[in-house]
Amino acid sequence: MKPRLVFKLLLALLAVFALAVAGCGNDDDDAPAAEPAPAPAEEEAPMEEEAPMEEEAPMEEEAPMEEEAPMEEEAPMEEEAPMEEEAPMEEEAPMEPFRVAVVAPSASNDLAFTQSMFDAVNALVDSGQIAEFAITDGTFIVEDAGAAIRGYADEGYDLVIAHGSQYGGPLQEIAPDFPDVSFAWGTAVDTFGLPNVYSYSVRSDLGGYVNGVVAAQLTESNVIGVIGPIEVGDAKLYVDGFATGATAQNPDVEVNIVYTGSFADVALAAEAAQSHISAGADVLTGSAQMVVGATGVAQENGVLWFGTQANQTPLGEDIVVASQVYRWEVVLSQVVEQVKAGTLGGETFIMTFEGGGLDIQFNDAMDIPADVLASAQATIDGLSDGSISTGQ
Amino acid sequence: MNDFFTVSIIIATLASGIRLAVPFLLAALGEAVGQRAGVLNLGVEGVMLIGAFSAYYAALETGSAAFGLLMGLASGVAMGLVYALITVVMHAEQGISGIGIYLFGLGFTDLLFQKQVGTPKPISGLQAKPFDWLAEDTGRAGELLFSHTVLTYVAFLLVPVVYWLITRTTFGLNVRAVGENPQAADTLGVSVNGIRTAAIVIGNTMAGLAGAALALEIGIFQQNLTAGRGFIAIALVYFGAWRPVGVMAGSLLFGIVSSTVLQLQVQDVISGSVSSIANMAPAVLTVIVLVVVSRRIGQPAALTRPFTRDS
Structure with missing residues (x-):
């Protein structure tokens, strides 16, 4: 009898814990999808298959979305595309506005490396150069990043940004498999001689x-x-x-x-x-x-x-006197325009004070x-x- | 370069090593208790992260570091119960379950941090130094011993407490019995599952405390804040041969070697590529001692073995 009591007690405590956990979440991500800022909802999407640590992340927010899958024609929902891995999406891809995905090693609000790119892409969204933006951040495990890069390329994003010099290895393998997708990699100065890879760096x-x-x-x-x-x-x-x-x-x-x-x-x-x-x-x-x-x-x-x-x-x-701020949008803007013009890569951009980078x-x-x-x-x-x- | 060998720098380096040792010590002491009862928890890192986030978030929201500490402990208790449910009640394989707990902690804290906090926001952590007044009167040695925050003293005080718990109490005797030969303990009327559950909860609570200490000491949380400390703590349990004093020695060694490497870089004694190699020194040293020590002292006989009456 005793073990049963302990078991029931444990189950009850677990249930309480689970409820408390569920209560902590909020529904911010249900905000209109056209605003990319609260990225976490879409960011893990392509990772679902391989990253157990992120499994639990998208579940709460995405569950209602998946029910609505038949309503894909609704414009505001389109940026959720990466989570829907079914073929029908591909039909729409060529018609879609310019879509950019970012894979980055730390949090998108880290006040450092990843945030600098997150802010830059958002700036181009605001200026209308980019229509859709998805991010998978926190991928400090390179293999996870590789899977995310491949996932976005597979989903037909126009430009996939591998924002981390450590991502060079997987990118070199992935990019040749997707000749119609442009990739940008930084901070780095090497494009591996591939026609669909840009690299960017900063002085x-x-x-x-x-x-x-x-x-x-x-x-x-x-x-x-x-x-x-x-x-x-x-x-x-x-x-x-x-x-x-x-x-x-x-x-x-x-x-x-x-x-x-x-x-x-x-x-x-x-x-x-x-x-x-x-x-x-x-x-x-x-x-x-x-x-x-x-x-x-x-x-x-x-x-x-x-x-x-x-x-x-x-x-x-x-105590903070001054900060050097990276404004990747200066470089990114050029990359986006070149991709739109049909040049998918093969060039390295170095950001300096010139142009406000x-x-x-x-x-x-x-x-x-x-x-x-x-x-x-x-x-x-x-x-x-x-x-x-x-x-x- | 020669500045390294001045008394004040050496004292500062040792003090820094003691501070660095605290999360290792807390987590490893707790894990030692669990392992003495025959339960391996590879999820220490995940529990530390949950403890760290709970403490940080509670302190951020309420402005009370003490409440944060309490939440860190509470999250450790909760995770302990979850892990006991998985391993003791459901008899799941301990290694895999622990890795699951780690991955859960890593992803879950990151998600909550992104959702609830967003940009890293500093909090005023547990900065109170209870014996600071002694440090001023006792010179350099006083600075080394009395210039620490409360949790540092708590961590080192827990060494004799855990030692006493394991070696001088009936509970400790039962823990060791359950870890060595659960069937025999069971025939003598000891509740193997009960003892293991208690040991797991103690271990996880201390892991939660270790995470809380880290977050409250630094005054900030960030994704993967613990940066592998939970795994090193597990190694330090083996290093310390499952004995509290040994665990403390390992934690101090790891902390002091880390702080020495930092200080040697500050003093420009090592620089460039050498510093990259030097940064590995604590881990390398731990592995070497581990190999030497673990050959001489055996682990608890029933470690990682789930208990069922029929087995």
């Missing part, structure tokens, strides 16, 4: 250099700490550019660099910040999504912070001396006209 060293110049003027201890993830890609460029800028501005400044070895380890980034502070740093910067750990430590210790990839002011209004955004709440702001602008001008070099 993050440029904004890093400007941040470094400003940081060197604001440090009092002359010790600056930098927290990088892994010594590759735009993170490395940013870190190197920052160090060059800081020492160019003030050769007495000591720039200490730590790579935590992880894009995701927030706690380690926090400890890296603590290590910098114990070594005397009064200004910190860092790249990648794990820096949210470091900004907390900076805030706690009243240490200034310089951001990159997205405007990181919300992470600490008292890179932007240094200062925190308005900070009292930054006018001469420092002027030096930042002079540095941007110098980097743009070539009179200043980051050494990259």
